Amino acid sequence: MSYTAISVQEVGKSFAFGYDKTRGARQALEQALRTPFRKAGPDPMSSSERFWALRDVSFEVAAGEIVGIVGHNGAGKSVLLKLISQVTSPTLGRIEIRGRVAPLLEVGTGFHPDLTGRENIYLNGVILGMRREEVHRRVDEIVAFASIGPFLDMPIKRYSSGMRMRLAFAVAAHLDRDIFLLDEVLAVGDRDFQDKCLGRLRALAADGRTVLLVSHGDYHIESLCSRAVLFDHGQLVAAGRPAEINKIYETMRNKAADAPEGESR
Amino acid sequence: MTEAVRAPSGPYADPPPMTVIEAGSTADDRGFRALWTHRDLFYMLAVRDVKLRYQHTAVGAAWALIQPLLIMLVLTIFATAVGVHVGNIPYPLYVMGGLVPWTYFTHAFTSTTNSLVSHSGIIQKIYFPRLIIPLAATVAGSIDFLVAGLLLPFFMVAYGVRPTLTLFAIPAFVVMALAAAFALGLWLAVLNVRYRDVVNALPFFTQLLFFATPIAYSSERIPEPWRTIVGLNPMVGVVDGFRWALLGARATALHMSTLVSVGSIIALLIGGLWYFRRHEPAFADEI
Structure with missing residues (x-):
């Protein structure tokens, strides 16, 4: 039996241009200094000026x-x-999800160059949401998949970028998620x-x-x-x-x- | 926009429970219980911090000893020159009693303040209760407390000062120092996400706090009502309390100001947690 795993409904996401909050504080200060000399014009970077990164997006994905x-x-x-x-979180709309989502993965998020491959498997696995004993159960599988066996106890700063990438994918692909x-x-x-x-x-x-x-x-x-x-x-x-x-x-x-x-x- | 999709052949008999993500909604496990479910992450981050803290240094953990020792030396010279009186405890030992919690505090406070920004990579990519990050930074710093604390027995033996029963109160003041570093660091960590001015202000702020805290001098010399008022500085209570626990009432008697510090820490902590929670959903966008 199949079901809808992801349902995206009229979703929109907007960002303010620039560093809105920093700008806000600095502008308030600048304005206070300038006021005696110049009348403040309309602010081109006010927070009403927003960039829509996503606009009215709807689709569904089945499990x-x-x-x-x-x-x-x-x-x-x-x-x-x-x-x-x-x-x-979205600015507009609604997303319905059935099941646990594995984090968005990019190469080696949360890897630390000074830690060994083994230490990074544990650290990265836990960052991605695994329990420690879960990582422990899967560590051999992960190492085999990444085929980094001989380098397992070497700091990953000595790894080639390909090895690092393989390790990252291997950890993420062994998550128990829907x-x-x-x-x-x-x-x-x-x-x-x-x-x-x-x-x-x-x-x-x-x-x-x-x-x-x-x-x-x-x-x-x-x-x-x-x-x-x-x-x-x-x-x-x-x-x-x-x-x-x-x-x-x-x-x-x-x-x-x-x-x-x-x-x- | 949705179109007919092929029916996948999955092993699921029942669909898993649904999560709804809407504007302003936050992940459902953002509560304090989430800290417990993510305890392994806390553990791994803290262990990593401890492991890496002295990895690329020549003298390693000795840094935690060298810093308080050198400050003590300079302060002793200074105190001898200007004639500081701290009662009947030898001055170097007296100062050391204050420097041990202080050294921990500055390190933990600084790394807690920087913690969110230095983890911007995982904050932008992965959801987890963000409070884990400053919490791990505060706790990982306590390794310094342990290392620097090793100095104290030697000093006490060397100066022939025997501990009193108050020694059993030390854990309470260690916890108080952790809470102070965490509470203050929490505020600045959130501010640091938005205003990187914090990085520039931090060394200056800790230096001010050093002089505002009775480390090189005795708070007993501060006249009332000021002595009680300075208790608003959380570290006044920590340093006075730690010293009292270590050296007994000969060094310093417990004073109202310690209680004021406890209140100050609790207020900072509650306020800091509230401030953190309020801004937590926006960290990924703002950092």
Whole structure:
């Protein structure tokens, strides 16, 4: 029996331009100093001036799906994942989630260069929400997946970036969660390891877990995802089969590349 | 926008419980119980801090000894020159009784203040009760308390000062020092997220606090009602209390000001927790 794992309903997220609060304090001070000389004009950076990183986004994902999220830089993909992982809250709308969400993962969040691979597995695992004994149970599996065996007790600052990345993915992919969010982690690492990662993600999905995958890499989206959604300037502009979405995205990119002058005006 | 999706073949018989995320809603486990469920994270962060604290230093944990020893030396020279009176306890020992809690306090207070900003990476990526971070910083600093505390028995033997029954009160004042560092650090950690001015103000602030705290001098020399009023500085109660516990009433009698400090710490702590909770949801956006 399947169910809706993620339901995003008319979600919007806005940020104030600049360092709103700092600016506020400094401006108050500046204004107080200037007032005798100059009348304060309208403030161009007032907090009413907001940037919408996401605007009116709605879609649903069923449990067991792997859904690709495609779009240019700053289209709002990462913000969406941050909302789903509850790192930040939406300005408008509502998100319903069934199941526990694994944190948004990027390469080695919370890794410390001076700690050994083993110590970092424990630290990172716990940061990602595992209990210590849970990490302990899985540590062999994680080490095997990352294939860093001989370097396990060496500080990770001596690791190659590929090894560090493999370790990070291995820890995160062994979390016991219902929903996984991935932000372009697969872009790093050699082809062999990428295939290993894809295999792991497919296994998670076959197990009824849900994966949201942010990616620029057409290869991953098409070979892995059952569906994809396309974002442009904070809005969800298309949803459908990965091949179609990639085609639309390609056209969109070409159009943007063809008309750089028109855009700058 | 939702379209028909293929039916996945999952092993779930029942869908797991639903979480609703809305504007202004915070993660459902942001309460104090969440601290308990995330206790492993607290433990790992504290252990990491202790492990890394002296890793790249030549003399290692000896730093925790060198600092109070050198300050004591300078203060002793100064006190001899100007003629400071602290009763019938030898001055170096008297100063040491104040420096041990003080050294812990400055370190823990500083690292608590910087804790949120220095963990901006994981704060922006991962949700967990943020209070864990300053809490781990405060507690990890107490390793300094232990190391510097090792000096005290030697000093007491060297000067032939015997401990009294008040020694059993030491843990209470250690806890008080932790609470003071945590409470003050909490306020500044949140402020530091928004205004990095805090980093610049911090050394200056701790220096002021050093002179405002009876470490190099005896609070018994402060006339009333000021002696009670200075108790508002949490460290007055910590230092006087620790010294009383260590050296007995010969050094300093317990005074009303210690109680004032306890009240001050409790007020700072409650206010700090409230302030922290109020700004916690915005940390990821603002840091």
